[in-house]
Amino acid sequence: GAGVSQSPSNKVTEKGKDVELRCDPISGHTALYWYRQSLGQGLEFLIYFQGNSAPDKSGLPSDRFSAERTGGSVSTLTIQRTQQEDSAVYLCASSPRTGALTQYFGPGTRLLVL
Amino acid sequence: KQEVTQIPAALSVPEGENLVLNCSFTDSAIYNLQWFRQDPGKGLTSLLLIQSSQREQTSGRLNASLDKSSGRSTLYIAASQPGDSATYLCAVPSPQGGSEKLVFGKGTKLTVNP
Secondary structure, eight states: OOOOEEEEEEEEEEOOEEEEEEOOOOOOOEEEEEEEEEETTOEEEEEEEEETSBBBBBOOTTTTTEEEEESSEEEEEEESOOOOGGOOOEEEEESSTOOOOOOOOOOOOEEEOO | OOEEEEEOEEEEETTTTEEEEEEEOOOOOOOOEEEEEOOTTTEEEEEEEEETTTTTTEEEEEEEEEETTTTEEEEOOOOOOOGGGGGEEEHHHOOOTSSSSEEEOOOEEEEEEO
């Protein structure tokens, strides 16, 4: 079956612009995660959605970052007023339920802020 | 706060060698530990997951061990092949907020030379 998909695969933007990154989880997966992988850094947790529960936003680095998950499926990560330090690979993952043993990752969106 | 460290950061070996990748974590109260593989431009693929009650897991030429008390895990790759070239990441669930968030090491970049 189809895995986690993300779009766009690459995004180049100018400092100060807003960007939207999209994630389509595996069908039926109720949990969705966003991570960020900066150059030379490990993957950092950003935000977690589980069903209709309030999302865990504890990893979002600033109020310029926000995410939505509509209809319990597709998710959009929005970065407002982008800064050069936002340049990174943004990875989305999904899992069938809370506490599932593994998360399935998408290919990521490579964001470059000039 | 859970911290995950991977050593070495990079490793280059000739084809056919057996090798060991190391992972250490600071908080031993983990549910499980996972090893992932990341190929350039692609997402993460889960290789092995070790439950906290287990000491090792094997899949083909891969063997992962876990020593919770010392906060260490190793990934052993037997008879390495050029196709094994990738970045290997280990991850543990964050002790804060349940098992949903993963804390990753920065990875070991492996190059297997033909």
